[in-house]
Amino acid sequence: MIIDCHCHAGKGDGFTGPWDTTAPLERYLARASEAGITRTVVFSAFHSDYEAANREVARIVAKHEGRLIGFAFVNPKSDVGNVRRLVGEAVERYGFRGIKVHQHDGRITREVCEVARSFGIPILYDVMGDVTILDLLAPEYPEVNFIIPHLGSFADDYRAQVSLIDKLPRLPNVYTDTSGVRRFDLLEAAVTRAGPSKVLFGSDGPWLHPGIELAKIRALGLPPADERLIAGGNLLRLIERKT
Template sequence: MILDCHCHAGKGDGFTGPWDTAAPLHSYLRRAAKAGINRTVLFSVLTSDYAAANREVARIIAAKPERFFGFAFVHAARDKGRILPMVRQAVEEFGFVGIKAHRNDAPISREICEAARAFSLPVLYDVTGEVSVCELLAEEYPDVNFIIPHLGSFGDDWRAQVALIDHLARHANIYTDTAGVRRFDLLAEAARRAGAEKILFGSDGPWLHPGVELAKVYALGLPPADEALILGGNLLRLVGQAAS
């Protein structure tokens, strides 16, 4: 089974780029089916109202519950004081199995981490290159699993990506995904140093082609058991408690 841990869905209201405007899934789903991807984690685009955006994602998932997982998107600053009830609704009403946060919104907060702890959820936190926060997260919340997408930098900052590999190797609760990683040798180095058990396949759909992103995992040439971890085993392990 192939699971994509990183795909946006729904509409935003920012209009600065696709990432806060709209994430239609029709082309993604066609491409994912052709690539053999079985299930996908969905979360919203960047927007001004994540409570409403999470409800929109929940409606998309409810139409095909066997096809999607959901992560609740939260804003550390704007949602301050209500993150726990937002996450509770996402888990108990929508059936979501993780939390998503983005440094472009605000730095991650204790409130987010404690909500993740309360519901045994992984947090997919885009650090936008500021990977040093992983040291603090690993020390302060060793019982919370953090997925740092794009090997630490969608902007292809190789310094950040090299630094994240060190965090992956040293901290049991720091993971990464493959979405948008263009420096293939660094992805291979992450697999070598940290192990396949610390890497998840992600596409950053619908804007990146899931088949192209998946090809990078196959190109690593890993043993079948390790490849299977990246393609889905690791995600299932991380969301297991929340999904059970």
């Protein structure tokens, strides 16, 4: 089973770019199927009301029953005091399996981490290159698994990505995804130094082509068992609820 751990779905309410305006899945799903991707983690585009956005994602997940896995997007700032209710609705009513946080909205908070811990679900946290927080975050919440997308920086921040590679082997609850990683040598280094159990395949669909992103994983030339971990096994393990 190949699982894409990073894809947006639905509509945002901004109007500055696709990341906060619209994330249609029709072409993504066709491309993913052609590439052999069988399931996909989805969450909203940027939104000023993540409660409404998560409900829209839930409708999309229900429409594609068995094909999509929902993550609840929350804003650490504007959703303060309300994260447990939002995530609880997403997990208990919609069957979502994780939390998405983006530093564009605000730096992750204790509230978000404690909610993730109580529900036994991972956090996909885009740190936007601010990987230094992981040295505080991971030991403070050892029961919470953190997936850091883009090897730490979608902006191709070399120093941030190298720093994350250094952290992956020594922070047992920190993982990364491969979405949008441009420097193939760094992707190789992450797998070599941290091991295949710490890396997850992601595409950042629908805007990046899932087949092209998956080709990077296949180009690593890993043993089949290791490739299976990255392509889906690690994600399945992380979303298996412990509570």
